[in-house]
Amino acid sequence: xxxxxxxxxxxxxxxxxxxxxxxxxxxxxxxxxxxxxxxxxxxxxxxxxxxxxxxxxxxxxxxxxxxxxxxxxxxxxxxxxxxxxxxxxxxxxxxxxxxxxxxxxxxxxxxxxxxxxxxxxxxxxxxxxxxxxxxxxxxxxxxxxxxxxxxxxxxxxxxxxxxxxxxxxxxxxxxxxxxxxxxxxxxxxxxxxxxxxxxxxxxxxxxxxxxxxxxxxxxxxxxxxxxxxxxxxxxxxxxxxxxxxxxxxxxxxxxxxxxxxxxxxxxxxxxxxxxxxxxxxxxxxxxxxxxxxxxxxxxxxxxxxxxxxxxxxxxxxxxxxxxxxxxxxxxxxxxxxxxxxxxxxxxxxxxxxx
Ligand code: 5AD
Numbered sequence: 001x002x003x004x005x006x007x008x009x010x011x012x013x014x015x016x017x018x019x020x021x022x023x024x025x026x027x028x029x030x031x032x033x034x035x036x037x038x039x040x041x042x043x044x045x046x047x048x049x050x051x052x053x054x055x056x057x058x059x060x061x062x063x064x065x066x067x068x069x070x071x072x073x074x075x076x077x078x079x080x081x082x083x084x085x086x087x088x089x090x091x092x093x094x095x096x097x098x099x100x101x102x103x104x105x106x107x108x109x110x111x112x113x114x115x116x117x118x119x120x121x122x123x124x125x126x127x128x129x130x131x132x133x134x135x136x137x138x139x140x141x142x143x144x145x146x147x148x149x150x151x152x153x154x155x156x157x158x159x160x161x162x163x164x165x166x167x168x169x170x171x172x173x174x175x176x177x178x179x180x181x182x183x184x185x186x187x188x189x190x191x192x193x194x195x196x197x198x199x200x201x202x203x204x205x206x207x208x209x210x211x212x213x214x215x216x217x218x219x220x221x222x223x224x225x226x227x228x229x230x231x232x233x234x235x236x237x238x239x240x241x242x243x244x245x246x247x248x249x250x251x252x253x254x255x256x257x258x259x260x261x262x263x264x265x266x267x268x269x270x271x272x273x274x275x276x277x278x279x280x281x282x283x284x285x286x287x288x289x290x291x292x293x294x295x296x297x298x299x300x301x302x303x304x305x306x307x308x309x310x311x312x313x314x315x316x317x318x319x320x321x322x323x324x325x326x327x328x329x330x331x332x333x334x335x336x337x338x339x340x341x342x343x344x345x346x347x348x349x350x351x352x353x354x
Contacts, residue, residue, distance in 0.1 A: 003029040003263055011260055012206035015253075023256060030259030030292035037266040038294045040338045043345030044329070045094040045126065045271075046087030049301040049309040050075045054100025055170060056130065059163040060197060062228040062310040063100045069230065073305050074104055077113045083300045084117050090326045093344040094124040096149070096297060101130030110136075111143035118144035124344035126190070131173045134181055141185045146344070148182045149190035150175055151221060154197060155211050156204035163197065163233065179215055188347055190219030190269075195257050196249025197225045198233055201241045209257065213264045218347035219295075220261050220268050223275025225249040226312035251280040255291040262292025267348050271295035277316040284316070286332060295345070298325050 003026070006014075017023055051074040054063045063070060075083075080097065087095050095117065099105060110129070117125055126147040127140055137148065152175045154160050166172040175191075182189045193208045194200075212220050226249070228234040240246045247253060254276050261270055272288025274297070280287060285296050300322050301309060307318060317325055333340060 003033075006260070006264055008206060008210050011209050011264070012203060014256065014260055015202045015206055015247075017256075023252070027255055027259045027291040030262040031290055033266050034262050034292050034294055037350065038269075038348060041294070041341035041345070042289060042333055042338050043094070043269060043295045043341035044090070044092045045096050045295060045297045045345075046083065046090070046092045046300040047096045047098060047297045048075070048080055048083045049099065049299070049305065050080055050097050051099035051102040051105055052305075052309050053102035053104055054130070055103060055167060056101050057165050057167050059165070059232040060194070060225060060228065060234070062230060062312060064231060065167060067230055070310065071308055073308055074102065075302070075305065077109070077116065079302060080113055081116055081120065083302065084121055084123060086300055086322060087123060088121050090298075090322070091340060092123070092298070093341065094126055094147075095300070096126040096128060098128035098149075099130070101132070105129070107136045107139045111139050114140055114143040114145050124346070131175060131178060134185075137182060137187075138185055141187060145187070147188040147190060147219065149192075149219060149221065150178055150182070151192040151194070152176045152179070152208075152211075153193050154200055154204060155208045156200070159197070159199045159204065162199065176211075179217075188218040189215075190221060191215065191217055192219075192221035194225045194275075195222055195254050196247045198240045198246070200225075200247045201245040202247055203245070205247050205257065209260050209264055212261060212268070217265060217268055220265060220270050221273060222254065222257050222261065222270075223273035224251065224254045224279050226275055226278060228310070228312045249279070251276060251283065251287060254279075255287055258288055258293055259291045267350060269295050269345065269347055271297055273297075274299070274316050275312065278312070278314060281316055284332070285329070286336060289333075289336060289338065296329060298322060298329060
């Protein structure tokens with residue numbers, strides 16, 4: 001099997017590969033493409049989890065609306081600005097504001113916060129606010145937001161419907177259909193999937209990866225599914241795909257998916273995610289950075305809110321002070337022969353000759 005111009009059946013074959021030596025070859029091939037195309041820079045994006053309110057009922061997520069035991073918070077603009085200034089002080093080029101789908105964050109309020117960040121700092125601004133109406137997305141872009149993240153989670157329509165019930169009073173939205181809207185508005189567009197969601201087949205995951213290429217995504221986020229006990233997919237015996245077809249929610253499978261993603265989307269910004277570091281804290285972020293990833297998103301959410309953003313349990317680094325995490329990360333990047341990226345870290349585009 002070759003590593004260039006991977007066809008759909010080859011992506012599938014790599015996902016099914018069991019020979020450890022062959023899997024390591026795949027990871028090394030992706031690392032080589034990463035080094036050649038995006039270089040040694042690891043872009044650092046300061047993550048600010050600005051609200052844990054959510055109106056959606058995603059069957060895997062600890063912040064889903066029916067999770068009554070979650071104490072909810074929403075950061076003020078001043079708190080967000082303080083976190084953004086901290087990102088600047090660490091030399092990060094981007095802040096990512098993420099929240100549940102929270103209509104308590106109004107179009108105008110967030111637009112105002114974006115304008116303040118853009119006026120008072122040199123940061124690029126990424127948003128991850130769920131499936132908001134186009135008018136909101138347009139206003140935020142107008143206010144200066146640069147990028148938007150919306151994972152489609154799976155391209156298997158049946159599985160998608162099963163894990164994303166439509167709450168009463170909310171329109172059913174197809175996340176894949178939102179991505180071209182974001183593109184049209186002028187955002188850099190990010191998406192991605194969870195790996196090992198109960199019911200996810202290897203064949204559907206291969207199609208997800210092929211879809212990343214078809215969508216020409218600028219950013220692709222992928223992490224293992226982590227069962228949250230207070231969700232429908234978290235407890236008991238969740239409905240899994242047939243034996244041999246279910247995608248494992250392992251670090252190893254995640255690394256192979258990251259590698260295949262780098263091979264099919266060589267120019268994309270690909271994070272080594274917190275979820276990956278959570279399932280294998282010893283190998284941490286380094287394992288993803290060795291298999292094709294070129295981005296890390298250090299958490300800058302104030303300590304008093306951090307534990308409340310419980311998408312899944314036992315998140316890696318949950319108690320780390322940003323300064324401590326930052327210094328440790330720089331040392332780890334250095335040990336890997338990598339360096340923190342300078343500037344905003346936009347998606348690069350190779351020239352036609354490249
Ligand atoms: N395990 C792993 N990832 C999760 N996400 C949400 N819940 C979980 C979970 N239980 C991911 C989704 C979402 C992103 C913000 O977090 O992919 O898009």
